[in-house]
Amino acid sequence: MTSDNTPIKPWIRTILPEISPPSLKDNTADVDRLIRGIKKSLKTEKVEIAFSQIREIPRILTQNKYHVKVALYETDGVWRLIDLFSPDTEHHIYGVSIDLGSSTVVVRLINLDSGAAVDEFSFHNPQIQIGPDILTRIHYAAREGGLKELKDLLVERINKEIIQLAGKHGITPNSIVGMAVAGNTTMTHLFLGLDPYRICREPYIPVVNRLDILKAFQLEIIINPQAPVLVFPNIGSYFGGDLIAGILSSGMSHKNQVSFLIDVGTNAEVVIGNNDWMMACAGAAGPALEGGVAGMGMMAGPGVIDKVVIDPETLAFDIRTIGGLLPIGICGSGLIDLVAQLFLSGMIDLRGKFVRNRCMDRLTDIDEIRQLVIVYPEDSGTGRALCLSQPDIDALIRSKAAMYTILTTISNTVSIPFTEIETFYVAGTFGTYIDPRSAIVIGMIPDRPLETYVPLGNTSLEGATMALVSCSARDEIFQIRDKITYIELNVNQEFMNLFSAAKFIPHTDKALFPSVRVKEYGR
């Protein structure tokens, strides 16, 4: 997705070096002979072979009569040996890019000779069985053996999925010679077996911001043991490699125009900038936007409500679910849709409170909590009514207010009003499903023309893939990291004032949302 069209220069590749067999006139050692051939072939002075690789080289060279295919990777101008293959094999070399989400992990298999994706597979992060949220996992990691357990759960599952994916395409793990991994800072720490303890405690520091390229065997990833593993760097505890992958994937760091990048999740993460400068900011938005708290909230999946339309005249609910099944719950994007529709149809007011004479008999009290029946038991996939409670709405409003306040704060900080921003990139799979119109209606994002919002899909996976196949993309992630000024969000009086003003639908200042017009229904 980068804008330039120069051919991609790989940093993981194979060559067929010319290596003359040894003779009495040229008794250079086998390893030095191989290095000499590689240097000549790559026109480089810097080639490194790990000590553990040396032992087998004479055997492989002599067995293949000194004609070998050599897989190498480059880092800091040094080419390092990954493996030697027989030159007759028709086989390609492959790589794996991984989006390390706290909820969902996606593994993509890539042909490194062509740069093309072969296949991909996504699965729930197995650490969910320890704790659905990051904080629970951080606490668990502090227990005796907890960190190792969390790491092993993840690594073993990733290994299993890689093997299945490779096996499906007749690819041996040994021919997978590279990996790139993007995730948030905590997930990355857990993947690496590094203690995340201080990430969530003042002064909120990770163990490490940027790592050198690792090798698969160091992480117990069972692809080629000498395969390089690029782990995306982070900027801090609350701004991880997934976001850097997002910036890379958006191409915003190549543009003259200033763009926003928004990642909506438990944390609202926002980047603003262009090819000159970048500022980033992140703040807690709560799990409501991800459907994490609502009584009927759940992660996207079959039967989950992802789209709601309410006829403002008849107040009839038109409910769409994933796979068209009977509804069993609602995901974050469905919830944003639902609340926007409730507001537009006058069923909730600008404070998000249920309007009795619009809600009518859909309104009920369960356990002394006011609830709105969204799906009646007879239409429900669970056999029970699916309800939205007043606290659910309150939580969503706090979350959307946090997002809008963070956007306002960063816009104020750089003195660039929303109207001067041509593009708001929306990162993450979740971003793909949000209807920007609904998000505008509830006042979560600025009231800009819909085409201003560009959903990018899984930018973490896309960025990881780009960095795996391209030398310049890989180098760029470290440039992006060093270029970003991270703004620590001071929850001061000004922030609280902005936040309070944003806790209305769409906002106390209606002039900020001119497109959101609500018919006055009798109350």
Place this chain on the structure above:
Amino acid sequence: MTSDNTPIKPWIRTILPEISPPSLKDNTADVDRLIRGIKKSLKTEKVEIAFSQIREIPRILTQNKYHVKVALYETDGVWRLIDLFSPDTEHHIYGVSIDLGSSTVVVRLINLDSGAAVDEFSFHNPQIQIGPDILTRIHYAAREGGLKELKDLLVERINKEIIQLAGKHGITPNSIVGMAVAGNTTMTHLFLGLDPYRICREPYIPVVNRLDILKAFQLEIIINPQAPVLVFPNIGSYFGGDLIAGILSSGMSHKNQVSFLIDVGTNAEVVIGNNDWMMACAGAAGPALEGGVAGMGMMAGPGVIDKVVIDPETLAFDIRTIGGLLPIGICGSGLIDLVAQLFLSGMIDLRGKFVRNRCMDRLTDIDEIRQLVIVYPEDSGTGRALCLSQPDIDALIRSKAAMYTILTTISNTVSIPFTEIETFYVAGTFGTYIDPRSAIVIGMIPDRPLETYVPLGNTSLEGATMALVSCSARDEIFQIRDKITYIELNVNQEFMNLFSAAKFIPHTDKALFPSVRVKEYGR
């Protein structure tokens, strides 16, 4: 022993970097914070920390309130972390240099803060129990498990001796943070667990000529696991790191004048050159010069004859032994002395044959082999007579002829006569004990003034020590390696002619040895 007097710049050192503790205003990760402090302290841009070291860094930093002593080593302009220590410790950092001889291994403990030797210990190479000579060990290595057994024998013994040596001085293995190892090519391969199989088979190639700096844990050396281990490079199967250490230690590569470096052993290894150029040559001399074949021959040790004087008039033998004990055998230098004295006293002729009317009743036949009694049973530490046989003398003559021929060949090749050489450095512990006068008398080395011959002692250990403590000495060994032109000794007709002429005492061409004058005794 290098000629320049500039202060030694170490490549293994400690620093006390300034590291500010993290705060909300500076939440750089611990590892990156440490790297930042090191970069500032060393004024460098390149600092590397291994992945395996990262895990413990936050704990050590916080426990020490971010005041730590950091041990690092430099290679290729990159400073790499060895370990973190508490800053209050009075303790120094230490290193170990090793001379990896096929017969004797010497371990020296060095204070890396001062560069001074603390202590050293030498012991028989435990691989001797597998085979006294290199070839037997190479064959043994080809057996199932043989290579590992040879490696383990050596490494375990080295570990044991290092621990004893360190313990004696109250030094913990963890504070030993560097190692340098010099040995011949086969010994180095066996130490590294690399198959020496092809070293002794055409076209005689090692597995590797030069290695990057390794780490102690890779070699199962139980000093600080992250300690760098510098393994001396080789030029080929027959020109090893011990010789490169010898050249370094001699300082000949800094001089304008052309010098010779001679290492006498089973192989005669010879280097000629100056600060501009270097040529090297090695050839089999047989084990005679090391006392390896003579019936009474043995390695230097208590009771071993190392000096012999025969009164040419009375033919009385004046025999000196190591430690002044009753004689039990003779070492190489003693053998050279003995044969020179036998020749000067007319007891052997210029072909090395016993002269009956000078040897008289010392001459006897044992097992149909002519022998000369050197020590009578009553004067012997073994209770038996110590005898020198005709084949012993013949073997020594072949060995000394090989050495002289190699010297002549290389001198002819570069067209520099012996008379233009101001210094002949004699390397090796053995070289220290050879009486150059005796060696001239038997025609093993050119007839030059005695002060021309400079014994250097254990140049392998000395060179390893220099390279361990000094950055420039370390870099120089690779420059020396790349500078040397290795001359493959063609055993052609010309060589054979020179060799035949040298198989006399001192030589067929008496003009070459004007100082060796023998009184004509009646025969």
